[in-house]
Amino acid sequence: MERESAVACHDVTLRLGDRTVLSDISLSVAEGSFVGLFGPNGAGKTTFLRALLRLVKPVSGDITLFGQPVARGNPAIGYMPQSRTPSGAMLTGRDLLASGLSGAKWGLPWVSRAGMAEIDAALEGVDAVALGRRRLGALSGGERQRLLIAQALLGSPRLLLLDEPLASLDPARMREVALLLRDVARRLGMTVICSAHDINPLIGVMDTVLCLARGRARIGPVDEIVTEPVLSELYGVPVEVCHAPSGRVLVSADGL
Amino acid sequence: MLAYDFMRMAFAASACVAVLAGPVGWFLVLRGQSFAGHALSHIAFAGAAGAALLGISPLAGLLGAAVLAGGAMGLTGRDTGERDVAIGMVLSLAMGFGVLFLHLMPRPAVTATALLFGNVLGVSGGMLVSLAGAAVAGLVALGVLSRPLLFASLQPELAEARGVSLRLVSTLFLMLVGAATAECAQITGVLLVFTLMVGPGAAAQRLGLAPLAGIGCATVLALGEAWGGLALSWWTDWPVSFWIAVLSVAAFLLAGLRRL
Numbered sequence: 001m002e003r004e005s006a007v008a009c010h011d012v013t014l015r016l017g018d019r020t021v022l023s024d025i026s027l028s029v030a031e032g033s034f035v036g037l038f039g040p041n042g043a044g045k046t047t048f049l050r051a052l053l054r055l056v057k058p059v060s061g062d063i064t065l066f067g068q069p070v071a072r073g074n075p076a077i078g079y080m081p082q083s084r085t086p087s088g089a090m091l092t093g094r095d096l097l098a099s100g101l102s103g104a105k106w107g108l109p110w111v112s113r114a115g116m117a118e119i120d121a122a123l124e125g126v127d128a129v130a131l132g133r134r135r136l137g138a139l140s141g142g143e144r145q146r147l148l149i150a151q152a153l154l155g156s157p158r159l160l161l162l163d164e165p166l167a168s169l170d171p172a173r174m175r176e177v178a179l180l181l182r183d184v185a186r187r188l189g190m191t192v193i194c195s196a197h198d199i200n201p202l203i204g205v206m207d208t209v210l211c212l213a214r215g216r217a218r219i220g221p222v223d224e225i226v227t228e229p230v231l232s233e234l235y236g237v238p239v240e241v242c243h244a245p246s247g248r249v250l251v252s253a254d255g256l
Numbered sequence: 257m258l259a260y261d262f263m264r265m266a267f268a269a270s271a272c273v274a275v276l277a278g279p280v281g282w283f284l285v286l287r288g289q290s291f292a293g294h295a296l297s298h299i300a301f302a303g304a305a306g307a308a309l310l311g312i313s314p315l316a317g318l319l320g321a322a323v324l325a326g327g328a329m330g331l332t333g334r335d336t337g338e339r340d341v342a343i344g345m346v347l348s349l350a351m352g353f354g355v356l357f358l359h360l361m362p363r364p365a366v367t368a369t370a371l372l373f374g375n376v377l378g379v380s381g382g383m384l385v386s387l388a389g390a391a392v393a394g395l396v397a398l399g400v401l402s403r404p405l406l407f408a409s410l411q412p413e414l415a416e417a418r419g420v421s422l423r424l425v426s427t428l429f430l431m432l433v434g435a436a437t438a439e440c441a442q443i444t445g446v447l448l449v450f451t452l453m454v455g456p457g458a459a460a461q462r463l464g465l466a467p468l469a470g471i472g473c474a475t476v477l478a479l480g481e482a483w484g485g486l487a488l489s490w491w492t493d494w495p496v497s498f499w500i501a502v503l504s505v506a507a508f509l510l511a512g513l514r515r516l
């Protein structure tokens with residue numbers, strides 16, 4: 001497989017305040033891959049994604065996306081942040097998506113008919129057309145999240161950065177959203193980096209695993225990383241990886 | 257009532273004020289920054305009292321103090337918890353200075369009443385021109401700012417990732433709030449700025465309209481309340497600010513009823 005790398009980091013060190021979050025990490029993500037991003041709380045998953053958006057500047061090293069240096073406001077990146085601010089409770093989902101459509105441009109928040117059609121298509125893509133008509137304040141956390149996934153897909157980005165898109169979804173929905181992400185990514189040929197805490201819903205969806213812990217990064221194919229020794233070392237507690245007869249892999253940890 | 261020059265002036269002046277206060281108020285409510293708006297009105301009071309003491313036009317004092325203070329507020333971070341305390345401190349200090357300036361003035365009572373409760377019936381031709389100028393400038397600025405402002409208000413992290421400078425947007429917006437506050441203070445007085453700024457915006461938010469429609473609705477409400485207040489005051493001879501306050505609260509309550 002000779003593919004251009006979507007993300008390439010060379011000796012990147014990321015620091016927040018006086019805390020070094022990641023030190024000297026080098027990795028590359030092949031275009032078209034679906035990367036699961038894991039690591040304990042505070043490991044630097046959000047910081048890493050923000051560095052790809054140039055919201056955090058590396059103190060050393062360089063990051064390139066599709067061969068270009070990272071830049072603020074890159075339209076080729078779709079992003080779903082981790083913290084979901086609940087303002088605008090009286091607005092509808094479509095209003096929310098409309099506000100982000102070329103939302104960085106000066107002017108009136110006017111959305112053309114073509115823009116509205118794009119929003120409807122994005123909502124349809126994640127089966128959220130009905131949600132788009134409801135008020136944000138009346139949506140459950142998981143429903144809101146599906147809207148935000150639709151928003152991240154707007155403009156058909158080449159690289160999709162999702163910060164815990166599966167958090168606060170019920171187990172069935174988690175799997176459903178994970179499969180949906182996989183299908184959309186395949187259909188549009190997107191590269192996805194998706195952070196999560198629960199490995200199970202992403203089994204069969206992701207093809208690459210990126211682990212962050214104690215300032216270091218480790219990347220590899222799923223069957224190399226989702227193993228008892230690697231995960232136990234990563235989380236610092238014994239982790240069990242069971243291969244069910246159905247072919248599913250189940251991960252569970254003691255003391256987590 | 258339109259036969260009198262001072263009434264025509266008052267209607268024109270309150271129209272200028274309402275068309276700026278409505279849209280700015282809608283964003284103020286959306287962003288949950290009404291407290292900052294409240295503080296700006298008090299700072300504007302200190303500015304106006306200071307200007308009156310120095311013999312400058314109080315309107316210039318109102319505008320200058322509120323716009324500068326808005327800019328300063330925007331530049332000093334966005335940690336809301338701490339910021340509310342900081343705003344509260346500055347607000348008290350501003351009120352304190354306002355009281356001092358009044359104390360040093362030869363006829364404090366007249367100035368104080370006009371500043372605190374408004375003086376829409378005493379608008380001169382020159383003032384009308386300044387009010388209209390500030391309203392047009394404010395509307396143009398808001399027109400340019402509104403798209404990134406809406407995005408940054410609803411989804412700050414995402415807006416930042418797409419290249420919106422949160423600090424710039426928030427600073428420019430607070431300066432606009434300052435301008436709108438100063439304008440309102442002319443009509444309703446410093447103490448009742450909320451009635452024209454936050455009242456219409458909050459009522460429009462309650463109706464659950466899409467952003468542009470909501471902004472339009474807030475503008476119409478602000479205009480209706482200001483003109484309604486003037487008319488009612490003409491017939492009853494009670495203060496304009498009183499009627500605007502009553503209409504503003506009534507609109508807010510009615511907007512809530514519609515949702516039930």
Ligand SMILES: Nc1ncnc2c1ncn2[C@@H]1O[C@H](COP(=O)(O)OP(=O)(O)OP(=O)(O)O)[C@@H](O)[C@H]1O
Nearest residue numbers: 016017018019021040041042043044045046047048
């Ligand atoms: N402004 C800051 N100054 C100093 N340290 C910070 C700052 N913001 C975050 N940190 C620290 O940086 C580290 C990385 O944070 P980050 O949000 O990237 O973690 P995460 O892996 O996304 O965690 P979670 O799973 O909880 O979302 C954390 O230890 C956090 O305490």
Ligand SMILES: [Mg+2]
Nearest residue numbers: 045046082163
């Ligand atoms: Mg995080």
